[in-house]
Amino acid sequence: MTKTICVYCGANAGVTPAYAEAARALGRALADQNLALVYGGGKVGLMGVIADAVLAAGGEVTGVIPTALVEREVGHMGLTRQFIVKDMHERKAMMASLSDGFIAMPGGMGTLEELFEMLTWSQLGIHAKPIGLLNVDGFYDGLIDFIAHASGQGFIRPQHAALMMSATDPQALLQLLKA
Numbered sequence: 001m002t003k004t005i006c007v008y009c010g011a012n013a014g015v016t017p018a019y020a021e022a023a024r025a026l027g028r029a030l031a032d033q034n035l036a037l038v039y040g041g042g043k044v045g046l047m048g049v050i051a052d053a054v055l056a057a058g059g060e061v062t063g064v065i066p067t068a069l070v071e072r073e074v075g076h077m078g079l080t081r082q083f084i085v086k087d088m089h090e091r092k093a094m095m096a097s098l099s100d101g102f103i104a105m106p107g108g109m110g111t112l113e114e115l116f117e118m119l120t121w122s123q124l125g126i127h128a129k130p131i132g133l134l135n136v137d138g139f140y141d142g143l144i145d146f147i148a149h150a151s152g153q154g155f156i157r158p159q160h161a162a163l164m165m166s167a168t169d170p171q172a173l174l175q176l177l178k179a
Contacts, residue, residue: 003034003035003036003100003101004035004036004037004038004062004098004099004100004101005030005035005036005037005038005099005100005101005102005103005174005177006037006038006039006095006096006098006099006101006102006103007026007037007038007039007050007102007103007104007105008039008040008102008103008104008105008107008110008111008114008115009023009039009045009046009047009050009104009105009106009107009111010045010046010047010105010106010107010108010111011040011042011044011045011046011047011074011107011108011110012044012045012046012108013045013046013049014046014106016137018136018137019046019105019106019136019137019139020046020049022105022106022134022136022170023046023049023050023053023105024049024050024053025053025170026050026053026103026105026134026170026173027049027050027051027052027053027054027056027057027059028053028054028057029170029171029174030054030057030059030174031053031054031057031058031059032057033174034059035059035174036054036059036060036061036062036080037050037051037054037059037060037061037062038062038063038064038095038098038099039051039061039062039063039064039095040063040064040065040091040095040110041063041064041065041069041075041076041079041082041083041091042063042065042069042074042075042076043074043075043076043077044074046105046106046107047076048076050105051063051076051079055078055079055080060080060081061076061079061080061081062079062080062081062082062083062098063075063076063079063081063082063083064082064083064085064091064094064095064098065082065083065084065085065091066084066085066086066087066088066090066091067084067085067086067087068087070084092114092117095114096118096121096127099129100129101129101130101131101132101177102115102118102129102130102131102132103131103132103133103134103173103177104131104132104133104134104140105134105136106134106136106139106140112143115131115133115164118131119131119160119163119164122160122163123160123163130165130176130177130178131163131164131165132164132165132166132167132173132176132177133164133165133166133167133173134166134167134168134170134173135166135167135168136168140166144164144166147161147164148161165177
């Protein structure tokens with residue numbers, strides 16, 4: 001049975017080629033391990049890169065995209081499955097329900113919002129699915145430090161801070177999520 005990993009990532013590619021290289025490597029690793037990708041359904045930025053990498057490696061890709069983004073022509077039309085939903089709330093709920101684990105790659109406000117929603121849901125017991133950061137070139141170092149700081153200041157319990165795993169290598173991160 002194929003398991004599914006939801007990947008949150010940027011609709012932009014970022015300033016360094018390392019981000020797209022990491023998206024391609026994660027895409028290949030997912031397909032190699034028979035893990036299907038669930039993601040935001042776009043064809044732009046890191047979203048398009050990882051979807052294309054999974055597909056090129058023979059894997060399955062499910063996109064979930066709001067109508068408003070399809071209308072702006074950013075939807076990827078070559079996926080295994082593409083769900084078109086009403087809005088961002090429906091998108092996030094569907095992505096979460098379709099997934100067995102979550103990875104945040106480099107991205108912007110939307111990526112961070114999705115990551116923190118899954119962390120919060122895990123903290124509240126809404127799900128017990130693993131959550132990881134693919135920390136490409138130190139992208140998430142500041143966030144990792146901030147979570148440790150917030151924990152040290154008594155705002156995040158240590159067991160909740162530990163919900164956010166991280167690795168710099170896609171294979172290593174997938175192993176963490178499986179464990």
